[in-house]
Structures are given as C-alpha cells and as structure tokens.
Amino acid sequence: MIEIKDISKSYGSGESRCNVLKGISLKINDGDFAVILGASGSGKSTLMNIMSGLEKPESGQVIYNDMDITELSDKKLVEFRKENTGFIFQQYYLLPNMNVDKNVKMGADLAGNKDYKAIIDAVGLGEKLHKYPSELSGGEQQRVSVARALAKKPKILFLDEPTGALDEQTGRQVLDYICKLQKEYGFTIIMVTHNLNIAEMAKTVIKMNSGKLSEIYTNKTQKTAYEIGW
Amino acid sequence: MRLGGDGMVVGISIVSCCAVLVCTMFLNFYFDVVSIKNEITSELSMAFYNAQVSTAKVVCLVSGGCLLITSVVMLLFYIKHYIDIHKKELAILKALGYSNLKIAKNFWVFGISVLIGTATGFGGAFLLMPSFYELQNEDKILPEIAIHFHPSILFYFVVLPTVAFAAIAIFYACYKLKTPVLSLLKNDFHQSCAKAKKRSDAACNPSNRSFIADLKKNTLKSKKSLGFFIIFASFCFSAMTQMSFSMKDLSSEMMGAMILLIGLVLAFTTLFLAITTVINGNKKTIAMMRVFGYSHKQCCTAILGGYRPLSYIGFALGTVYQYALLRVMVDIVFKDMEGVPAYEFDFPMMLVSLAVFIFVYEMLMRIYSEKIKKISVKEIMLES
Numbered sequence: 001m002i003e004i005k006d007i008s009k010s011y012g013s014g015e016s017r018c019n020v021l022k023g024i025s026l027k028i029n030d031g032d033f034a035v036i037l038g039a040s041g042s043g044k045s046t047l048m049n050i051m052s053g054l055e056k057p058e059s060g061q062v063i064y065n066d067m068d069i070t071e072l073s074d075k076k077l078v079e080f081r082k083e084n085t086g087f088i089f090q091q092y093y094l095l096p097n098m099n100v101d102k103n104v105k106m107g108a109d110l111a112g113n114k115d116y117k118a119i120i121d122a123v124g125l126g127e128k129l130h131k132y133p134s135e136l137s138g139g140e141q142q143r144v145s146v147a148r149a150l151a152k153k154p155k156i157l158f159l160d161e162p163t164g165a166l167d168e169q170t171g172r173q174v175l176d177y178i179c180k181l182q183k184e185y186g187f188t189i190i191m192v193t194h195n196l197n198i199a200e201m202a203k204t205v206i207k208m209n210s211g212k213l214s215e216i217y218t219n220k221t222q223k224t225a226y227e228i229g230w
Numbered sequence: 231m232r233l234g235g236d237g238m239v240v241g242i243s244i245v246s247c248c249a250v251l252v253c254t255m256f257l258n259f260y261f262d263v264v265s266i267k268n269e270i271t272s273e274l275s276m277a278f279y280n281a282q283v284s285t286a287k288v289v290c291l292v293s294g295g296c297l298l299i300t301s302v303v304m305l306l307f308y309i310k311h312y313i314d315i316h317k318k319e320l321a322i323l324k325a326l327g328y329s330n331l332k333i334a335k336n337f338w339v340f341g342i343s344v345l346i347g348t349a350t351g352f353g354g355a356f357l358l359m360p361s362f363y364e365l366q367n368e369d370k371i372l373p374e375i376a377i378h379f380h381p382s383i384l385f386y387f388v389v390l391p392t393v394a395f396a397a398i399a400i401f402y403a404c405y406k407l408k409t410p411v412l413s414l415l416k417n418d419f420h421q422s423c424a425k426a427k428k429r430s431d432a433a434c435n436p437s438n439r440s441f442i443a444d445l446k447k448n449t450l451k452s453k454k455s456l457g458f459f460i461i462f463a464s465f466c467f468s469a470m471t472q473m474s475f476s477m478k479d480l481s482s483e484m485m486g487a488m489i490l491l492i493g494l495v496l497a498f499t500t501l502f503l504a505i506t507t508v509i510n511g512n513k514k515t516i517a518m519m520r521v522f523g524y525s526h527k528q529c530c531t532a533i534l535g536g537y538r539p540l541s542y543i544g545f546a547l548g549t550v551y552q553y554a555l556l557r558v559m560v561d562i563v564f565k566d567m568e569g570v571p572a573y574e575f576d577f578p579m580m581l582v583s584l585a586v587f588i589f590v591y592e593m594l595m596r597i598y599s600e601k602i603k604k605i606s607v608k609e610i611m612l613e614s
Contacts, residue, residue, distance in 0.1 A: 054521065054607055075525070082523025093518050097448045102441065109441040110523055152522065 002028045002051060002156070002188075007060035009046055020046045021057070022211040028204065030155075033182065033189045033222065035199045038208035044192045045160055047208070051190060052085050052158045053077045082110050086154030086187070088178075090164035092141045094133040100144050101129045107152035116151040122184075123147045123177050139170030143177060150181055157182075159191040163198070168230045175201065175225035197228040239340075241503040242304050243347035248492045249297030250351030250387045253290050255362055257387075258355065260286035261380050262363075269373045278371045285559065300462055300500075301347075301391075302398070305340060307455045309399055311507065313406050320407065321414035334403035341396025348388045358488075365485065442524075442532045449512060450536040459504035460537045461544035464587065467497035468548025469555075471583045476576045477556060505598050508533060509605075517607045530599045538591075545587055549580055 009021040020043045028034045038044040049055040051062055053069045061068045069080055086107065094103050100120065108116035120126055123143040133141055142162060149157060159178070163171030179201065182189055191202070199205045200223045207215040263282055270276050313320065323333050359377050367375055439447075450457060470493020474486040509516075512533050519529050553575050560573040 049608065078520065078523055078525055080523075081521065085523070087521050093514060095445070095448075095515055095518070097452045098444065102444050102448075105441045105444070106519070107522060 001030055001065070002190075003061075003063040004047075004051060005061040005063065007047070007050055007057045007062070009043075009050065009055070009057050020211050021050070023060070024211075024213055025060075026206060026213065026216060028188065028190060030188055031186055032204050033179075033202045034191070034204040034206060035202035036190065036192045036206045036208060037194070037196065037199050039194060042208040043211040044194075044208050048158055048160060048190060048192045052087070052156075053080055082152075084155045086149035086152055086157045088142070088145050088149050088157065088159040088162045090161040092133070092138075092145045092165075094141055094144055094148075096133050099130045099132050100125055100136070100147075103133070103144050104147045104151050107148040107150070111152040113151050113153060116147075119147045119151050119181075120144075122181060137170070138166055139174060142166060142170075142174050146174065146177055146181070150185065150187075153185070154187055156188040156190060159189065161193055162191065163193075163195070171230070172225040172228075179225060195230075197230055200228045201225060239308065239343040241499050242301060242308065242340075242343045243350070244495060244499045245297055245301045245304060246344050246347030246391065247351040247354070248496055249294055249301060250348045250391075251355050251358075252297070252492065253294035254352050254355035254383055254387055255359060256286040256289045256294075257383055258359065258377070258380060259363065259366060259375070260290070261383075262375050262378055263366075263372070265378070266373050266375060275371050282366060282372070284562070288555075288559065297496075298391075300496075301344070301395075303455065303458065304500075304503075305344070305395055305398065306402055307459075309337065309340065309402050310406065313403065317409075317414040321411045324407070324411045324414070330404050330407040334400050334407055337399040337403040338396040340399035341392045344395040345388070345392040348391050352384065352388050442528055445515070445532040446536040449508070449533055450540075453508070453511065456504045456508055457537070457540050459500050460540045461547065463497045463501035463504065464541040464544030464591070465548040465551065466493045466500065467587055467590075468545040468583060469493065469552040470497070470548075471586070472549060472576065472579055473552040473556065475579050475583075476552065476573075501594065505534070505537075505594070508537070509598060509601060513605055516602055516605050520605075521607055526599070526603055529602055530595075533602065534595055534598060538595075541587075541591055545584065549583075 004024060004026050007021050007024045008019070010017055010019045012018050024047060036044045036047060046055065050057050050070075053062070053072070056070055060070070062070050064080075064084070067080075069077065072080060095106065098106075101117075104116050104120055108114075117126070117129070120129060123146050125140060125143055125147065128136065128140065131140075133144070136144065142165075146162075157178075162178070163174060166174060175198065178189070189202075191198070193199070200219065203219060203222055205215075205217050205219065206213060260283060263279065263286070267279065270279050320333060324330070356377075356379075363375050363377060470489050474490035474493070477486060477489075516529050516533060519532070520526075524532075556573055
C-alpha cells in the first residue's frame with residue numbers, strides 16, 4: 001500500500017512562489033487502478049512524481065510498505081525505483097538508437113527478466129523486434145514503452161498521460177493492453193490524466209484542483225477501454 | 231544567429247590558434263632563412279641551413295596539416311551539432327518561406343571563431359618570433375636572420391581560412407538544410423528513418439549482451455566524430471608530452487615547453503568539448519536510466535565507458551607518431567649535421583607519460599561523472 005501524508009510542494013520564491021501541492025493525504029491499495037484526474041496545472045503530475053520518488057516534497061511523507069521514501073538518499077531511491085516502479089510517459093522517451101528489443105531490454109535487465117520477449121508479444125510487437133522508434137507509429141512507440149515498463153516487473157506502474165499523444169483508436173488499444181496486463185501480473189496502476197472518460201476505467205478516482213484533493217471515489221464498475229467515451 | 235552553447239566555438243578558435251601559431255612561426259622563419267641562402271659560404275652552415283629549412287617544412291606540413299584537419303572536422307561537427315539542436319527553429323524559418331540559402335547564409339559567423347583563433351595565433355607567433363629566431367640560430371652558424379613580415383602568410387593563414395571556413399559553414403549548412411521541414415520538426419529524441427534503416431540489418435541479429443553493454447556500443451557508434459576527438463585528444467597528450475621531453479637534446483627548452491603547452495591545450499580543449507557533447511547529447515537517456523533505477527555507476531559506464539579504449543588507442547598512436555617524427559628528423563633532416571645527439575625511444579618517459587595520462591583521464595571522468603549525477607530528471611521531462 002502507498003500512503004501519502006500531508007504532502008506539500010512549491011516552486012519558485014518570493015512573489016513568483018507557486019504552491020503546487022497543499023497538504024495532500026491519501027492511500028492507494030496494492031493492485032488498485034487509481035487515476036489522478038485534474039486540469040492542467042492542478043498538481044497531478046507533481047503528485048505522481050513525488051509518489052514515485054522522482055521528486056522530493058517540501059513536507060510530508062510517502063510511505064510504501066512501512067518505508068518513508070522521502071527520507072531515502074538518492075542512491076536508495078534509485079534502488080527503490082529499480083525494485084518497485086515502472087514508468088510510462090506521454091512522450092514515450094524511447095532510446096532512439098536502440099531497436100524495440102533493446103529498448104525493452106532496458107527494463108528487463110533491471111529485473112533479470114530473460115523472458116521479456118513474451119511481453120513484447122503481449123503488446124503486439126513481436127514482429128517489430130528489430131525496428132527502431134523512428135520506424136514505429138506513435139501507438140507502437142507507446143506500446144514499446146509499456147513493454148519496457150512491464151519487463152522490469154514493477155509492483156507499481158506510474159503512467160503520466162499515456163494516451164495524450166495518441167489518437168482515439170490507438171489510445172484505446174494502449175489502455176486495453178495495460179488493463180489486460182494488469183489483470184495478468186497484478187501490479188498497481190497510478191495514472192495521471194485530464195481525460196474524464198479514462199477515469200471510468202479506474203477503480204479509484206482521485207480528483208485534484210489547484211493543488212488540493214477535491215474528491216476521491218471508487219467506481220462500482222470499471223469500464224473497458226472500448227466502453228468509455230473519448 | 232548566436233554562437234555558443236557548449237564551447238565548441240572556443241575549441242575551434244583554440245585549435246586554429248595553435249595551428250596558425252606553429253605554422254606562422256616556422257613558415258616565417260623558412261621565408262627569412264631562405265632569403266639569406268646567398269650569404270651562406272661554409273659547408274657546415276649550408277648543412278645547418280638545409281636542416282633548418284627541412285625542419286620548418288616538416289613541422290608546417292605535419293603539425294599544421296594535422297591541426298588544420300582537426301579544425302575542419304571540429305567545425306563540420308559543430309555545425310551539424312548546432313543544426314541538430316536548433317533544427318526546430320530552422321524548420322520554422324523554412325516553413326515560413328525562408329530559402330535554404332537565406333538561412334544558411336547566417337552561418338558565415340562560424341568564420342569569426344576561426345578569425346579570432348587564426349589572428350591570435352598569427353599575433354602570438356610574431357610575439358614569440360624574436361626568441362624563436364634566436365634559439366634556431368643560437369650557435370650563430372648562420373648569418374643574422376632578420377624577422378620580416380610576409381603578407382602572403384597573413385593571407386594564407388588568417389584571411390583565407392576565415393573566408394574558407396565561413397564558406398564551408400554556409401555550404402554545409404545549406405546541404406544539411408535540404409532535410410524536409412517535417413523531419414526537422416520531429417522531436418530530436420526520434421531519428422531519421424533512413425539512418426535507422428541503414429542500421430536495422432546489422433542489428434537484426436539478437437545480441438546476448440546486457441543493456442548497458444549495448445548502450446555503451448551504441449553511444450560510441452552514434453557519434454563517431456566524438457570518438458575521433460577522444461583519439462585526437464589523447465594523441466596530442468601522448469605525442470606532445472613525450473616529444474617535448476624526448477627532444478630535449480635535439481632542441482631548445484623553449485621549443486620543448488612550447489610543444490608541451492600546445493599539446494596540453496589541444497588535448498584538454500578537445501577532450502572537454504567531446505565529453506561535454508557526449509553528456510549533453512545523452513541527457514535524456516541518462517535521465518530515463520535513472521528513472522528506471524539504473525545506478526549512477528551504470529549510467530557512467532554506459533555513456534562514458536566506451537571511450538576509454540579509444541583514449542588508449544590515441545595514446546599509442548601519439549607515441550608512435552612522436553617517435554616516427556623524431557626519427558625522421560634525426561635520420562633524414564639532420565643526417566648531414568655534425569654533433570646531433572643519438573636519438574632512441576625514451577621508454578621511461580613513455581611510462582611516465584602513460585601514468586600521468588591515466589591519472590588525468592580518470593580524474594576528468596570522475597569530474598564528468600559528477601556532472602552526470604547533477605542531471606535533473608524533472609528538467610529533462612519539462613524540456614520535451
């Protein structure tokens with residue numbers, strides 16, 4: 001379980017100081033599919049970055065299995081990320097000089113995962129193992145980044161607007177792959193989005209507004225990627 | 231157009247300065263010594279004269295040529311690098327309707343860095359010339375050699391390179407700008423299809439190497455010119471340090487000190503520029519590795535580790551080069567001269583030079599590894 005206690009974060013100083021997060025507390029259970037929903041500038045990405053250990057808060061705690069990761073040194077944080085987290089970004093951030101196989105290997109090697117090709121097959125890219133990112137469509141690139149994240153067998157998968165750069169059909173396809181793989185592997189999903197429809201796929205929805213939590217609720221039924229609007 | 235960014239322009243100026251300094255000094259001396267040929271009467275003086283003329287030619291051709299090639303490669307690399315990091319802006323200009331030539335014309339300013347370097351080198355050479363002339367003829371074997379100003383040297387070493395480099399910059403930029411607007415607009419984290427396709431066949435054989443080993447190999451392959459600069463830097467360090475001490479019996483202390491200084495300046499400038507470019511070019515890769523949980527050591531190994539063998543190759547080449555050059559000087563250029571000391575390969579000096587090189591290189595890598603540590607993951611993400 002991830003527990004966040006009274007997290008605050010601000011950028012800038014003096015008059016230009018901007019309080020991005022104002023005392024946020026919440027809990028996310030293992031195996032949950034949580035969506036952090038909010039408009040641009042609401043602080044949702046900063047919250048995700050703090051939850052994943054990419055950024056440190058000014059105050060508050062992020063407790064993961066009784067360990068406060070805000071207290072960890074940079075070295076320990078790297079170890080934490082290595083053992084627990086996977087990331088998928090809107091911009092994919094694939095390594096341009098490496099083919100699909102090697103990009104996925106980036107995640108697989110960290111977990112000593114020799115069977116990572118099964119994940120490439122699972123995201124439907126088995127035939128494109130030797131293609132470079134520039135030779136793939138946006139949707140395919142995002143599926144490589146999904147495979148790369150899952151090849152390291154994460155306990156928590158963080159996704160930052162994973163469909164933001166994709167068209168509707170491809171976006172649905174990518175979300176469908178992620179959901180199917182979650183059912184198979186049982187990891188926790190924490191996804192940041194501004195798309196209200198995607199929130200219908202989640203179990204837990206965390207709404208944010210101006211650096212504060214405005215609402216947290218649980219969906220009684222979770223829709224599939226093909227059932228939601230776009 | 232604004233130059234700068236990673237100091238490559240300064241590097242071009244430094245290399246041009248060193249090239250022109252060495253060439254101007256020896257060529258000016260060559261012209262002045264040739265002008266006193268008719269005043270030479272004795273056989274000993276003529277042999278000494280011939281040796282001095284040959285030395286000036288060899289130094290000009292070998293050192294000047296070597297440095298000139300490096301300046302050209304560095305300039306082309308810098309223009310390519312400049313276009314790569316500014317391709318979005320250039321694409322917008324193209325999309326707005328500016329012609330390739332109109333955009334490329336602005337690249338003439340690269341000639342300024344060459345002008346600064348060559349002019350400094352030219353001026354520096356004239357400052358050093360009185361002592362240099364005195365040392366070249368310290369035993370007064372030749373008649374008094376007066377320093378003359380040769381306008382042709384100014385033209386060939388300052389004016390011509392400036393114009394030529396400005397023209398190279400414009401034509402190369404024009405050639406690179408032939409890329410379609412949409413390809414230029416693509417995020418630089420993507421690669422051109424053509425380039426990727428070229429490699430895909432080679433990459434089709436699945437490797438059993440680890441990701442780190444693959445990335446190390448890829449980093450090296452993706453920018454071959456940087457490999458050249460690393461080899462050149464270690465070559466300069468090795469050749470110039472060994473030469474400056476090995477030729478102490480063959481030449482003056484001043485020459486030795488000058489060679490050592492030029493070698494160190496060239497080595498450190500080139501190494502600094504090359505490694506800075508490697509790190510800047512791989513910031514996103516390093517950031518992603520850290521996001522995924524790769525340790526700092528693994529990041530450094532993948533990005534910088536591949537250059538270590540190249541630096542040793544450069545050192546070995548430099549050792550061979552300096553030995554061959556001194557051997558040629560002693561066996562061919564000074565063969566008719568009496569009292570020229572015997573020259574043998576200075577093995578202890580090579581070992582000392584190698585030890586200093588390893589120490590300096592590893593210290594630099596440590597400094598750069600700290601630079602890698604400071605790369606902010608958030609900053610990289612916000613850049614995109």
